[in-house]
Amino acid sequence: MVPLGHYRLWAHGIYHGDISPNNLMYDIPAETGIPEGVLNDYDLASWEGHPTTNNDRTGTIPFMALDLLRGGLERQVPRLYRHDAESFVWVLAYLTAITIKYEGHSCKISRPPYFDPWFKDAHQPHRSSKRGLYVDYGRELKIQGRHAQYLTTVRNLIGYWVELDNDSMDGSMLFGSDDHEDDLEGLIEGVEKLFGANAEDSFTKVKTLLLEAIGTPKVV
Numbered sequence: 001m002v003p004l005g006h007y008r009l010w011a012h013g014i015y016h017g018d019i020s021p022n023n024l025m026y027d028i029p030a031e032t033g034i035p036e037g038v039l040n041d042y043d044l045a046s047w048e049g050h051p052t053t054n055n056d057r058t059g060t061i062p063f064m065a066l067d068l069l070r071g072g073l074e075r076q077v078p079r080l081y082r083h084d085a086e087s088f089v090w091v092l093a094y095l096t097a098i099t100i101k102y103e104g105h106s107c108k109i110s111r112p113p114y115f116d117p118w119f120k121d122a123h124q125p126h127r128s129s130k131r132g133l134y135v136d137y138g139r140e141l142k143i144q145g146r147h148a149q150y151l152t153t154v155r156n157l158i159g160y161w162v163e164l165d166n167d168s169m170d171g172s173m174l175f176g177s178d179d180h181e182d183d184l185e186g187l188i189e190g191v192e193k194l195f196g197a198n199a200e201d202s203f204t205k206v207k208t209l210l211l212e213a214i215g216t217p218k219v220v
Contacts (some may be wrong), residue, residue, distance in 0.1 A: 005184030006039055011082050017079060019087035020060035020097060062126065063090045066165040069127045071093075082164075089157045093133060094118075096154060114141045131165070134158045160204035162186035 006016060008124035015025075015038060026040040044058045057078075059068065065083040099110040114136065133141070137158060138151045 005037070005115050006084065007081070009039075010084070014042075014044065015079070017045060017058035017083050018060055019091060020063045021091055022060070024091065035037070041208045059087075061086045062115075063091060063094070066127060066130060069130075070165075086161045089128065089154075089161060093137060093154055093158055096143050096150065097137075097141050099144060108208060112141060131162050134162050 006019075009016065018041065019039075023039060023041045025040050026035045027038055028035050046058075061069070065086040067077055068079070068083055070077075094111075094115065097112060097114070101110070102110045114129070114133075117126050120126060134155065137143070137155050138148075143151050
């Protein structure tokens with residue numbers, strides 16, 4: 001599970017900072033035959049206690065967190081663990097709505113026009129399109145094939161980050177105070193409230209594993 005492995009790296013001071021489809025892969029170990037997620041490309045990752053020559057804001061703009069797009073590309077906003085967590089959700093929404101055709105050892109990706117603003121240079125149109133995804137996902141923007149069964153779950157996750165961004169703009173946070181804006185337990189509790197009492201057992205297991213991970217998410 002890539003998000004869990006990513007969190008463990010973060011807790012140990014290794015900050016990837018560029019969650020995007022091009023950096024997500026999978027491997028199938030011969031011993032188990034079970035696919036395992038792989039987070040690739042650490043060339044621009046930062047490592048706690050070690051200087052970096054990278055002076056730019058790391059990240060792939062179409063999948064960056066909303067508040068980083070609002071004011072963080074010039075490092076006005078410190079990167080938090082939750083920014084990478086949010087990027088995983090934008091990647092998930094994107095992958096469930098595009099069409100992928102495999103041709104030999106290559107694949108062809110066709111994305112609907114809805115995503116065009118995400119890949120343009122202007123940050124604000126991209127940001128507006130992202131914020132509108134909560135309303136349009138599964139409606140104006142159709143979900144592909146078997147991914148449709150996850151529509152409600154993905155919508156809830158998108159809505160969480162949009163509401164968090166709304167609260168950030170208003171000067172308040174869903175976590176109750178700015179001191180807890182990067183607290184993992186508070187983040188999970190907020191998402192759980194959106195899922196309701198009937199959250200899948202697998203989500204509870206993921207929560208338990210995350211809370212058992214060593215260390216506290218850090219600000220970079």
